[in-house]
Amino acid sequence: MxxxxxxxxxxxxxxxxxxxxxxxxxxxxxxxxxxxxxxxxxxxxHPGILFKDGPTGRRAALAYGPDIWEIVKFLREIDERGPSALSAAAEVFALDVNRIAAAVNYYGDYRAEIDAEIDAAEEASERAEHAWRVQQRLIA
CATH class of the missing domain: 1.10.1220 (Arc Repressor Mutant)
Structure with a gap:
């Protein structure tokens, strides 16, 4: 309140x-x-974190980098864990591993918020794929 x-x-x-x-x-x-x-x-x-507007509203992101939810989603989807997971994310996103760690630290403090952004992104992706499949059936 x-x-x-x-x-x-x-x-x-x-x-x-x-x-x-x-x-x-x-x-x-x-x-x-x-x-x-x-x-x-x-x-x-959380130095290195900023906020930016977009189609889904304001969200946390790395300065000059991807949204925090994108990094967390990537880390969830890979098989690696621990330092090698951070290194893999750093390579994929072309970032220093310390910036990936900053994103993970932010996630630790705002887990529910980032999880909701991941869920919203996954739902939007599913809707877009469904629309594409309908379109393909109509024009095929």
């Missing part, structure tokens, strides 16, 4: 927040400020 609190913002910063809120959250500056504080704290706790 959210608890009210009072924060004082510099006038210029508050104006920027309100402009961004108008565009992003239908004018709800409080919701935007809460999201930005949450994401900022997560990024401070």
């Amino acid at each position: 959210a608890k009210p609190t009072s924060i004082r913002f510099d006038e210029v910063l508050l104006a920027r927040l309100r402009r961004r809120a108008q565009a992003a959250t239908a004018g709800n500056a409080s919701a935007l400020a809460q999201r930005l504080v949450d994401e900022g704290l997560r990024m401070a706790d």
Whole structure:
């Protein structure tokens, strides 16, 4: 449950927040400020992680890299475990193994969120494949 609190913002910063809120959250500056504080704290706790928008909404990703859910999904699907799994992921994603470890550490703290993103991606993939099969039957 959210608890009210009072924060004082510099006038210029508050104006920027309100402009961004108008565009992003239908004018709800409080919701935007809460999201930005949450994401900022997560990024401070997990260096190398950032948040980006996309068709499924905002999600955690490696800076200049894939989404966290993509790395976790890959790690689940390979036969290797331990350090060799991290090395395999680093090779596939063309990243340093430390960046893969950062993604795994983030997953450890936000498992339910990342698992939900994986589930949503798998469902979208299944729908797309079904649509493709229907299309192939129609045009064959």
